[in-house]
Amino acid sequence: MLELIKDHFEKGGNITELLKKDDINTTEAIEIAYDFQAGSYIKGVKENWGLWQEQVAEKASVLSELITPETTLLDCGTGEVTTLVGILNNISIKKAFAFDVSVSRLLKGSGFVTDNLKPHTNLDIFLAEIENIPLANNSIDIVMTSHALEPNHGRESIILDQIFRVASKYVVLFEPCYEEANEEVKSRMDKLGYVRGLDDYFSERGHQVVKRFPLQVIHNQLNPTWCWVIKLDTPLDNPNNDEECYICPKTGHTLSYRADLNVYWSEKGMYGYPVVGGIPLLRAKHAIVMVRP
Numbered sequence: 001m002l003e004l005i006k007d008h009f010e011k012g013g014n015i016t017e018l019l020k021k022d023d024i025n026t027t028e029a030i031e032i033a034y035d036f037q038a039g040s041y042i043k044g045v046k047e048n049w050g051l052w053q054e055q056v057a058e059k060a061s062v063l064s065e066l067i068t069p070e071t072t073l074l075d076c077g078t079g080e081v082t083t084l085v086g087i088l089n090n091i092s093i094k095k096a097f098a099f100d101v102s103v104s105r106l107l108k109g110s111g112f113v114t115d116n117l118k119p120h121t122n123l124d125i126f127l128a129e130i131e132n133i134p135l136a137n138n139s140i141d142i143v144m145t146s147h148a149l150e151p152n153h154g155r156e157s158i159i160l161d162q163i164f165r166v167a168s169k170y171v172v173l174f175e176p177c178y179e180e181a182n183e184e185v186k187s188r189m190d191k192l193g194y195v196r197g198l199d200d201y202f203s204e205r206g207h208q209v210v211k212r213f214p215l216q217v218i219h220n221q222l223n224p225t226w227c228w229v230i231k232l233d234t235p236l237d238n239p240n241n242d243e244e245c246y247i248c249p250k251t252g253h254t255l256s257y258r259a260d261l262n263v264y265w266s267e268k269g270m271y272g273y274p275v276v277g278g279i280p281l282l283r284a285k286h287a288i289v290m291v292r293p
């Protein structure tokens, strides 16, 4: 199947449109569509360095009002880590985490981190899906996304429930806003299966939206970015500062790194998760039965 998709991609076809089912992009379709694009964001940043600096500075200015040197930050759907690296270069926090569903993008992103992230910045990268984030409840101060909820129309509640489960102090979203979009933008969002109804979700769950505004620096006029800052009152339950921060996406048990096997493993859960190119693969589909390794 990947060979057929490759053929379509090389002829200039749109993979998202090809794989969309009943107007919904499955997580597998998102994985494939973005994996084929691996490297394109880094190339874009290198070709538009000044614009990238402006974009990340604007996003960092939102976060800088919320952080202390003790803050932990999680970037969901980090892609090639370009946005997060730019943000981290503008702020100082204790530790950042980032994940995406595309391993090729994360591998390219690791190189971008090595070359561009300011020294002494603590950043861990792993592979996961937003539908099942392998981190404990209320374990991260601020959970953010940047155009990562975007292709997930149909799963808005599932992925937002996960983001709010893991966050302790704030959720910060940089995403398109269907309800504020003009007709041209809306029809593009319809065609690509983009998220909608974020405000409805916040009001249904009683979340306190403290900021909601369009960003000034826009890369694509057909895909403008809005920012939502949601304040939470949940105490930080399980601070994620140590090596043993991941949980098994199948059982919820804490995973420990086994250097002898290069796997994350839970004795209680009896599953192991492999590491590829330094990136732990933490989706339920990567689980390996490991009762007594």
Ligand SMILES: C[S@@+](CC[C@H](N)C(=O)[O-])C[C@H]1O[C@@H](n2cnc3c(N)ncnc32)[C@H](O)[C@@H]1O
Pocket: 027, 030, 031, 034, 041, 076, 077, 078, 079, 080, 081, 082, 083, 084, 099, 100, 101, 102, 105, 128, 129, 130, 131, 145, 146, 147, 148, 149, 150, 151, 152
């Ligand atoms: C438009 S890109 C944005 C990437 C990055 N946040 C940035 O600002 O450059 C969307 C990214 O979100 C990831 N993504 C989308 N839905 C996801 C999901 N359900 N689970 C994990 N990653 C997801 C995609 O793989 C892709 O890399």
